[in-house]
Amino acid sequence: MGSAYACLDVRMTRDLAVHAEGLVRTFGDVRALDGIDLTVERGQVVGLLGPNGAGKTTTVRILSTLLAPTEGRATVAGFDVVKQADEVRRSIGLTGQYAAIDEYLTGRENLRMFGGLYHLSPKYVKERSEELLDWFDLSDAADRPAKTYSGGMRRRLDLAASLVAQPSILFLDEPTTGLDPRSRLGLWDVINNLVAQGTTVLLTTQYLEEADQLAQDIVVIDHGRVIAHGTSEQLKDQIGGDRIEITVSDASRIDDAVRAVRSVSAGEPLVEESRVSAPVSGGSTVLVNAIRALDADGIEVSDLVLRRPTLDDVFMSLTGHAAEDETTAAKPAKGRRGRGSK
Amino acid sequence: MATLTMGKPQMMRRPLLGWTIHDGLVVARRNLIQTVRIPEMLFFSLVQPVIFVLLFAYVFGGAIPIPGDAGADAYRNYLMPGIFGQTVAFAAAASTVGLAEDMHKGIIDRFRALPMSPPAVLVGRTLADAVRQILVLFVLSITGFIVGWRISNGLLPAIGAYALLLLFAYTVAWIGSWVGLHMPNPETANTAGLAWLFPLTFLSNAFVPISSMPTWLQAFAAYNPVSTVVLASRELFGNPTGIQPDYWPLQHASLYTLISCAVLIAIFATLAVRKYTRTTSR
Numbered sequence A: 001m002g003s004a005y006a007c008l009d010v011r012m013t014r015d016l017a018v019h020a021e022g023l024v025r026t027f028g029d030v031r032a033l034d035g036i037d038l039t040v041e042r043g044q045v046v047g048l049l050g051p052n053g054a055g056k057t058t059t060v061r062i063l064s065t066l067l068a069p070t071e072g073r074a075t076v077a078g079f080d081v082v083k084q085a086d087e088v089r090r091s092i093g094l095t096g097q098y099a100a101i102d103e104y105l106t107g108r109e110n111l112r113m114f115g116g117l118y119h120l121s122p123k124y125v126k127e128r129s130e131e132l133l134d135w136f137d138l139s140d141a142a143d144r145p146a147k148t149y150s151g152g153m154r155r156r157l158d159l160a161a162s163l164v165a166q167p168s169i170l171f172l173d174e175p176t177t178g179l180d181p182r183s184r185l186g187l188w189d190v191i192n193n194l195v196a197q198g199t200t201v202l203l204t205t206q207y208l209e210e211a212d213q214l215a216q217d218i219v220v221i222d223h224g225r226v227i228a229h230g231t232s233e234q235l236k237d238q239i240g241g242d243r244i245e246i247t248v249s250d251a252s253r254i255d256d257a258v259r260a261v262r263s264v265s266a267g268e269p270l271v272e273e274s275r276v277s278a279p280v281s282g283g284s285t286v287l288v289n290a291i292r293a294l295d296a297d298g299i300e301v302s303d304l305v306l307r308r309p310t311l312d313d314v315f316m317s318l319t320g321h322a323a324e325d326e327t328t329a330a331k332p333a334k335g336r337r338g339r340g341s342k
Numbered sequence B: 001m002a003t004l005t006m007g008k009p010q011m012m013r014r015p016l017l018g019w020t021i022h023d024g025l026v027v028a029r030r031n032l033i034q035t036v037r038i039p040e041m042l043f044f045s046l047v048q049p050v051i052f053v054l055l056f057a058y059v060f061g062g063a064i065p066i067p068g069d070a071g072a073d074a075y076r077n078y079l080m081p082g083i084f085g086q087t088v089a090f091a092a093a094a095s096t097v098g099l100a101e102d103m104h105k106g107i108i109d110r111f112r113a114l115p116m117s118p119p120a121v122l123v124g125r126t127l128a129d130a131v132r133q134i135l136v137l138f139v140l141s142i143t144g145f146i147v148g149w150r151i152s153n154g155l156l157p158a159i160g161a162y163a164l165l166l167l168f169a170y171t172v173a174w175i176g177s178w179v180g181l182h183m184p185n186p187e188t189a190n191t192a193g194l195a196w197l198f199p200l201t202f203l204s205n206a207f208v209p210i211s212s213m214p215t216w217l218q219a220f221a222a223y224n225p226v227s228t229v230v231l232a233s234r235e236l237f238g239n240p241t242g243i244q245p246d247y248w249p250l251q252h253a254s255l256y257t258l259i260s261c262a263v264l265i266a267i268f269a270t271l272a273v274r275k276y277t278r279t280t281s282r
């Protein structure tokens, strides 16, 4: 019996791109990860969302074999990250939070070097490098030392380097942090393209907008724990779904407006001067009904919107603090400290 | 945006002796390209020894007598192998600083996330630092020739001398790598990390005969492999050696150099690889 279950377990984890159970990692007395469970199916894009210090990089480093977990276990492409590190390394591409390319080598030399270290045939590496340089729009800069590249170009070269061996699973640790908006959009394009071609992606981000844009599934982590998990729609529903917001032109008619809103809302309306808001369910039909009710009473409105909660609202309601790093950096939690030197 | 269309990646066949040498060569190539791209580094590693040659040949030369030989030419011929020895010993500096820099950059993480052989980072580093010394020895030899240094024992022994010097460079590159792995940052590597090289090279026969040292120092200098690689070079180049005090390494300079290099490589390669694996698998 037991062995049959074990067999099933192995088959299941093999079909999953990433499977982590109860990952714990401590650094001295800092508990960077405090029991992370994570599953990524093949072909899926999962966003690991959390503020600075949440444990995103630590998670990625464990999954990419750079760091051993203190407790728990994880498989990537069906291989154990501790016991089968070499097999894992052959299946993944990693683009870390900080560019990991050689500054003195040209773009082309960088790709050829990494291709060699993946033990790919020289002929293949040569062709693949040209293809990637072209794809990442780096052909013109291919013979310049990477030192002369802009931030956006370095990230692209970094990403290209992790694609030399056509990995089926890609880890991207804060791929767009520090980039200007244009480069960020460009990189989003690249990532979406890779995903369309079947690559599994686990990416981390501090940007709610980025998780929303790129990932189907979002795992929210804070203080080394998963605090929420789901599609961005599910996460938004979790904090109460949509709200209708109405501003009346004539503030003296606010009580009539509240009555009209109550007739369509799913909960008690909130009044703020000439504005009424209330939770609703049922999407845009609610808007039509609200307009009818207001119109029947002859109430004039200056503004009427259906507001969908943003991931910012999700984060705020889950953690009690915003997801921007400034806020958390200014108030470090007890027992946490900065990253030690290597 | 076009799609990536290339077929499945083609792998290399596994070399008979495993991947360490292959990967080491890839890393060595990278380190040698760096040398070309940072010309000021190469320039200073060449200029310093050239200045040493000129300084000792023209300024101090006359003041240091070589027992059993006389004249300024004798000192210049005595001096050159000493400069060779001191210079290749400083190959360790490049390993220390280079490795401390690598460890500090994200590139080590990328290397570690690749299916490459981990010791290859060190194998490539030491190999490149030794290979670079070929150029350094070439420039120094030309400079020496200009100030009057001569090879007077035939070609084969001279090749033997150069080979011994390069083996010694490779040996100290391993020691330097081990030191570099202990450095908290590249700046410290550039100062404290190089401190041991000064007593090592100056407490030797590189510039003054061992017989002119106080007795307690003679023992240290005699067993110092810098002394024996320098003495072996003097013998093989056919340059004056001075009179040697009675220590076994000085009677068998080439043999002692070969043995000590083998032992030191075995020790420091083991220590460095162990330290590297430990540091990088926190």
Ligand SMILES: Nc1ncnc2c1ncn2[C@@H]1O[C@H](COP(=O)(O)OP(=O)(O)O)[C@@H](O)[C@H]1O
Binding pocket: A027, A030, A031, A032, A050, A051, A052, A053, A054, A055, A056, A057, A058, A059, A336, A337, A338, A339, A340
């Ligand atoms: N090498 C390390 N030594 C000590 N503490 C560390 C180390 N790496 C990470 N930490 C700590 O672990 C926590 C999580 O860090 P990290 O995974 O880098 O977070 P994120 O990537 O989400 O910003 C932080 O409190 C950080 O200070």
Ligand SMILES: [Mg+2]
Binding pocket: A053, A056, A057, A058, A097, A174
């Ligand atoms: Mg991070």
